[in-house]
Amino acid sequence: MIDPVILQQGSDWRAQAEVFDEIFFVFLALGTLVGTIVVAYTLWNVYKYRDDGNRSDEEFDAPVVGELPTGQGGPKAKKLFLSFGLSAIVVISLVVYSYGLLLYVEDGPDTGDEGDIEIMVEGYQYGWEYEYPNGHTERGELIVPADQRIDINVTSRDVWHNFGSSDLRIKTDAIPGDYNENWFSVSSEDVAAQGGEATYPVECFELCGPGHSAMEGQITVIPEDEWEEWYDNTGNGSESASIEASGLGAVTQSGVSA
Ligand SMILES: [Cu+2]
The missing domain is CATH 2.60.40.420 (Cupredoxins -  blue copper proteins)
Incomplete structure (x- = not known):
């Protein structure tokens, strides 16, 4: 009575709960990873550029309101565009990935x-x-x-x-x-x-x-x-x-x- 094709298809099907759990796990893992890197890098910079009283005012390259701190193409610019580029890649990948899975959730598995x-x-x-x-x-x-x-x-x-x-x-x-x-x-x-x-x-x-x-x-x-x-x-x-x-x-x- 049970069609073997259905069983075969059934084994490939994923319940909505599985799909949502996977999306949740991927976002949690990635968020934890990125969050750890950002917080660690921030703390490291806080320590590195701490005010130890030895820096003169002339050396201090303070940010200017309304300007991106590009440093005229120097190492600051590379860091800025690297972080923008990486963020864009991560965000676009996540959009494509979750949109694909959500399309499956919308349409459901193919029952033939x-x-x-x-x-x-x-x-x-x-x-x-x-x-x-x-x-x-x-x-x-x-x-x-x-x-x-x-x-x-x-x-x-x-x-x-x-x-x-x-x-x-x-x-x-x-x-x-x-x-x-x-x-x-x-x-x-x-x-x-x-x-x-x-x-x-x-x-x-x-x-x-x-x-x-x-x-x-x-x-x-x-x-x-x-x-x-x-x-x-x-x-x-x-x-x-x-x-x-x-x-x-x-x-x-x-x-x-x-
Ligand atoms: Cu009701």
Whole structure:
């Protein structure tokens, strides 16, 4: 039942949490390195050019307001342009690097011909309702399979909410009349590591009324075969039959579009 191509692709997929953790680590490491160099160099200069009372006023080359301390092409100019050049290279590299990763986060992994599972998420005062492609609805707990890209289409039936799960690093505005898309994917390794059922708390991240802080939900990820068994028993008989007949492809074909 499980397409080997999907599993193959699934192993290459990276969860949003992994991508954001990597970006965070790269920025932290680089920031620490650059910060250490800058602070150390500053302290060294503070010591080197300290006022020990032996310097005469004529020698002192004080900075002039409104002028870059280029020293007319001397060693000061080299240092100035070296530091400008290095900063530009570091900043431009970081922009290109993080923009590339954020494009992946925006688009999500390529699911090929298999499509993906699209679930409508509707916020209300105070809770979450999920609608599966076969029309089955759940409240509070969103049950999804591992190794699949799960697309969520988030909206609200009353006021502004925000559907988010910190552990999965996803957060999407829920606005009445508007549909915001996001995706997540949990590997079967993660599910196995959590004892066959991975759970992630869901919270509302937009102050929406007196019940806001209690507006919680949960994303439950179970192995794909278990999920298919569960999913086949939801919805009405005829739809379940068509899913059984043609596999998961049929599920995604009938995906909710908005
Ligand atoms: Cu809310």
